Amino acid sequence: MCKASIRFLFGNNIMDGSILKIENITKHFGGVYAVNNCTLEVKEGTITGLIGPNGAGKTTLFNVITGFYKPDSGRVFFKGEDITGFDPHIIFGKKIFRTFQIAREYREMSVLENLLLIPKNQSGERLWNAWFRGKRIRSQENVNIKRALDILKFFELDSKKDIPAKYLSGGEKKLLEIGRMMMVDLEMVLLDEPGAGVPPLLQNKIMDYIRKLSREHGLTLFIVEHDMDIIMKICDTIIVMSDGTKLAQGTPKEIRNNEAVIEAYLGKQNTIDEIK
Amino acid sequence: MNILKVKRLTAGYGAQDVIFDVSVHIDLGEIISVIGPNGAGKSTLLKVLAGIIKPKSGDILFKGTSVLGKSPQYMTSRGLSWVPQEDNIFPSLTVLENLEVGAYLLKEDLSGRIDEVCQIFPQLKERMKQTAGSLSGGQRQMLAVARGLMMHPDLLLLDEPTSGLAPTLVHMMLEKIEEIALRLGNAVLLVTQTLDAVRLSNRGYLISAGAIKYEDTTEALLTNREVRDLYFGG
Numbered sequence A: 001m002c003k004a005s006i007r008f009l010f011g012n013n014i015m016d017g018s019i020l021k022i023e024n025i026t027k028h029f030g031g032v033y034a035v036n037n038c039t040l041e042v043k044e045g046t047i048t049g050l051i052g053p054n055g056a057g058k059t060t061l062f063n064v065i066t067g068f069y070k071p072d073s074g075r076v077f078f079k080g081e082d083i084t085g086f087d088p089h090i091i092f093g094k095k096i097f098r099t100f101q102i103a104r105e106y107r108e109m110s111v112l113e114n115l116l117l118i119p120k121n122q123s124g125e126r127l128w129n130a131w132f133r134g135k136r137i138r139s140q141e142n143v144n145i146k147r148a149l150d151i152l153k154f155f156e157l158d159s160k161k162d163i164p165a166k167y168l169s170g171g172e173k174k175l176l177e178i179g180r181m182m183m184v185d186l187e188m189v190l191l192d193e194p195g196a197g198v199p200p201l202l203q204n205k206i207m208d209y210i211r212k213l214s215r216e217h218g219l220t221l222f223i224v225e226h227d228m229d230i231i232m233k234i235c236d237t238i239i240v241m242s243d244g245t246k247l248a249q250g251t252p253k254e255i256r257n258n259e260a261v262i263e264a265y266l267g268k269q270n271t272i273d274e275i276k
Numbered sequence B: 001m002n003i004l005k006v007k008r009l010t011a012g013y014g015a016q017d018v019i020f021d022v023s024v025h026i027d028l029g030e031i032i033s034v035i036g037p038n039g040a041g042k043s044t045l046l047k048v049l050a051g052i053i054k055p056k057s058g059d060i061l062f063k064g065t066s067v068l069g070k071s072p073q074y075m076t077s078r079g080l081s082w083v084p085q086e087d088n089i090f091p092s093l094t095v096l097e098n099l100e101v102g103a104y105l106l107k108e109d110l111s112g113r114i115d116e117v118c119q120i121f122p123q124l125k126e127r128m129k130q131t132a133g134s135l136s137g138g139q140r141q142m143l144a145v146a147r148g149l150m151m152h153p154d155l156l157l158l159d160e161p162t163s164g165l166a167p168t169l170v171h172m173m174l175e176k177i178e179e180i181a182l183r184l185g186n187a188v189l190l191v192t193q194t195l196d197a198v199r200l201s202n203r204g205y206l207i208s209a210g211a212i213k214y215e216d217t218t219e220a221l222l223t224n225r226e227v228r229d230l231y232f233g234g
Helices: A003-010 A058-065 A088-093 A111-116 A127-132 A134-154 A170-181 A200-217 A228-234 A252-256 A259-266 B042-049 B072-077 B095-102 B111-120 B137-149 B167-182 B195-200 B218-223 B225-232
Strands: A018-029 A032-043 A047-051 A073-078 A096-098 A188-192 A220-224 A237-242 A245-250 B002-013 B016-027 B031-035 B057-062 B080-083 B155-159 B187-191 B203-208 B211-217
Touching: A018 A058, A018 A220, A032 A058, A032 A073, A032 A220, A032 A237, A032 A245, A047 A058, A047 A200, A047 A228, A058 A096, A058 A188, A058 A220, A088 A096, A111 A134, A111 A170, A127 A134, A134 A170, A170 A188, A170 A200, A200 A220, A200 A228, A200 B225, A220 A228, A228 A252, A237 A252, A237 A259, A245 A252, A245 A259, A259 B167, B002 B042, B002 B187, B016 B031, B016 B042, B016 B187, B016 B203, B016 B211, B031 B042, B031 B167, B031 B195, B042 B080, B042 B155, B042 B187, B072 B080, B080 B137, B095 B111, B095 B137, B111 B137, B137 B155, B137 B167, B155 B167, B167 B187, B167 B195, B195 B218, B203 B218, B203 B225, B211 B218, B218 B225
Parallel strands: A047 A220, A047 A237, A096 A188, A188 A220, B031 B187, B031 B203, B080 B155, B155 B187
Antiparallel strands: A018 A032, A018 A073, A237 A245, B002 B016, B002 B057, B203 B211
């Protein structure tokens, strides 16, 4: 059977274990090519780091994958399905979740409510159920509330559960973003700088949790982060972007010693050990 | 000489106090770090110093005179620049306009000053006509700090200045902060979660639940077992 037939019958991921494939994606804003003919893939069940200089196109690529931007050209495949240009809520329905570099909380809603609205297709969303299936709605809400409270406790935000999210500090808003991903069962999570603005002790706690999600539940994680301690510790594979396209890919050890990466990202004079 | 002396400051939002009885001081030529858990009151302290929030009690002496309740514009004109953690650029203005806004109190020609800050962040020079909203997260952070430098501040308040920056730029930023304090003799108050930035400072304060829990030299702070257990871990 030829490759094209296999792809037609089983989808792209069957052939090589990748859950996400980016093929020749280009996205420009005016004359600036934020992502330029970028091709890369993420293997299922792995933690993959995405690093690169500021303005390399990392967040733009996340926005293209999760439907916030439509690419000018190229394709995005998730589990073999072409999801290019799908709206964000459709992508979320495929169990892909992302967090933002600059936290985007629902400002007027309480911290607890910010978590409770994440699960999709809740019984209470339907008018009919609100009249005739009150018990089911309450039971589902109780499960969600318990889960949300456990998450807030994990992030040490439980004492602030009832205040509007706009009153959280910058770092706390980041934690709330990450907390949202814990409200639902997911296939893939894209985290945009989860460590920024978070104290070191809590960073370690979050990273331990992420590792656990990957190892025990097979969740695939794709993480943009500038903190090399985090990236080198938890990633199986690291992809380096520069000028809108993939510069290198490898294990943390390979990336640490890659001359082109040191020049483009880490600085000629510095090794990672010297930086941290 | 103390450029800033904060005495027993209590402040918050509405009826909710966030910082309690906080006292800090900074000398010219010093870099001071403020560390602590999320929500401890670090950013609130900077907002009070910048004149954004009026304190409930306490006093703030800047260059020897009380500036309690003074407006942000007054504080800027006296030589204090504040670079917030969030909402720190004007997204609909161009990079150049953002820099000009940062120096709106200066009457002189700004081109030389703009060239100076662009030497620190060359990426900004290439994007002068681009709207700030179209910059990447790291580029926005560069612009925010560059704007804070436009007024030649005597005291620079930086809230997480290295957040979102690539390692090379973190180093450049830290070098610049060091230069502001050591070479130019100005003072920098730094809120940070980055260990390298803490190491750069002369002294540090650990804030927890709105109150100063520890104040010490950076070396002593970093080797304090309780601080390590509570904050850094391991």
